[in-house]
Amino acid sequence: MMIRAERITKRFGRFTAVDDLSFVVHPGEALALWGSNGAGKTTVIRCVLGLLRYQGRICIDGVDVHRCGRHARRLMGYVPQELALHDDLAAIEALHFYAQLKQAGSDRPAQVLVQVGLADHGKKKVRELSGGMKQRLSLAAAMLADPPVLVLDELTSNLDASAQSGFMELLEELKQAGKTILFTSHRLEEVEVLADRVIVLEKGRLKHECQPDELAETLGLRSTLKLFVADGLIPEAVRQLRLRGFMASANGTGLHVEVGARSKGLPIRALHDAAIFVRDFEFSNGECDRHGGGNGSLHDQ
Numbered sequence: 652m653m654i655r656a657e658r659i660t661k662r663f664g665r666f667t668a669v670d671d672l673s674f675v676v677h678p679g680e681a682l683a684l685w686g687s688n689g690a691g692k693t694t695v696i697r698c699v700l701g702l703l704r705y706q707g708r709i710c711i712d713g714v715d716v717h718r719c720g721r722h723a724r725r726l727m728g729y730v731p732q733e734l735a736l737h738d739d740l741a742a743i744e745a746l747h748f749y750a751q752l753k754q755a756g757s758d759r760p761a762q763v764l765v766q767v768g769l770a771d772h773g774k775k776k777v778r779e780l781s782g783g784m785k786q787r788l789s790l791a792a793a794m795l796a797d798p799p800v801l802v803l804d805e806l807t808s809n810l811d812a813s814a815q816s817g818f819m820e821l822l823e824e825l826k827q828a829g830k831t832i833l834f835t836s837h838r839l840e841e842v843e844v845l846a847d848r849v850i851v852l853e854k855g856r857l858k859h860e861c862q863p864d865e866l867a868e869t870l871g872l873r874s875t876l877k878l879f880v881a882d883g884l885i886p887e888a889v890r891q892l893r894l895r896g897f898m899a900s901a902n903g904t905g906l907h908v909e910v911g912a913r914s915k916g917l918p919i920r921a922l923h924d925a926a927i928f929v930r931d932f933e934f935s936n937g938e939c940d941r942h943g944g945g946n947g948s949l950h951d952q
Contacts (some may be wrong), residue, residue, distance in 0.1 A: 653678045653800060653831040654699065659707035661694050661855075668694040669705070670855040678799075681832040683842045685866065686852035692835040693732070694855070696804050699833065700729055711800060725753075728793030732805040734785055736777045742788050743773035746795065755795040763791040767821060783814025787821065794825075801825065803834040807841060819844055842866060867911065876915060879905040879931040880922070891925040892918055 654676035661669040669691045676682040684692045697703045699711075701720040709716040711723045737745050746760035764773050767787040772780065780788065786807070793801060806822070807815040815838075822845055826832055836842055842849055843863045851859035851870065861869050880888050885901050892899035897918055898909040908918045919929050 653680075653712055654682075654833060655708075655710045656695075656699065657708045659695070659698055659705055659709065661691075661698055661703060661705040668855050669698065672707075672852075672855070672857055674850055674857070674860075676800075676831055676833055678831055679826070679829050680847045681826050681834065681845050683846035683849045683863070684833070684835045684852060685837075685842060685849050686858075689854075690852040691855035692852055693804055695852070696802060696833070696835060699802060700724065700727065725796060726798055727800045727802050728790075728796070728798040730786075730789050730793050730801070730803040730806065732808055734789045734809075736785060736788060736792075738778035739776065741774050741776055742769060742780065742784075745777055745788065746791060749792045750795050753796045755797075759795050759797075760791075763794050766794065767791045768817075781814065783810050783817060786810060786814065786818055790818075790821070799829075800831045800833070803832070806834050806836060807838065815841075839867060839872065873909060873911055874915065876908045876910045876918060877902065877905050877933050878908060878918065878922070878929050880927055880929055884927050888922055888925075888927050891927065892921060895921045897921070 654674075656675075657673050659669050659672045660667065672691075672695065674682065684695060686692050694703065698705045699709055699716065701709075701716040701723060704717075711726045714723045714726065716723045737748070740748065743760055743764065746763065747757075749755075750757065750760050761770075761773070764770050767790055769784060769787055769791065772784060777785065777788065786809070790801075801822075803822075807818055810818060819841060822832065826845065832845070834845070843866075846863045849859075849861055849863055849866050850857060851861070851866075859869055866872075878888070882904070885906055889899045889901055889906050892906070892908055899918070900907050910918060919932065922929055
């Protein structure tokens, strides 16, 4: 097994952040850790990396993280939620710095820049890179020693939609190349694209284990969709949606509709069929917001 965690427990004083958790990530598999803030996801990641002491046992390809932490960490590349890059260095210089720390070959920085699609940006200062480019550079640093395992914490939390898509495509390519991936995410679409399995954590304990396409239904994820139509059409829009079984109500300049995680577009389609034009929309106040919802405009589609 590439990653095996057995009965992991981590306490901070009287607070139990991870409680008797066991899981396995097989070679070439991507496992997602899902849960609300405080569920224990990042603590699990830090235990796997050997950054925290814990009860239980974690092995990376048979190497015990407690007993042989340095050896175990050489098998992993880590991309943190908060990027820690030297802004005044050029991208290629930053990678050479990390390559020395990781005892990677001098040719690796240029190679990984090509691999993450930054070959033409190596001479730019880190501060000059976009958020998506910085995320790719952080991934490049994690890959310098060509580790078989990648560990990522909230992999696209600071990226816009375009950068998210490009980064996810890159991770899919790495997975297809045989990398084993353990990651946390609060975005349903990321889990569905990358993960082979999902572990749902609640208060540090394993609550569910499921396939990615089962996650929304398993958790009953729902969101509130706010639709904007012409002012004079709001009452008729509410009536049409209620006739079609939606929970809809007028709200200020628009209307609110409760939707499931996999049915966000259905109210818009229903109003289109009723010849009511939806000018704009946004998501708010729902489980999908806390676990990966967002907002948008019809012009974005």
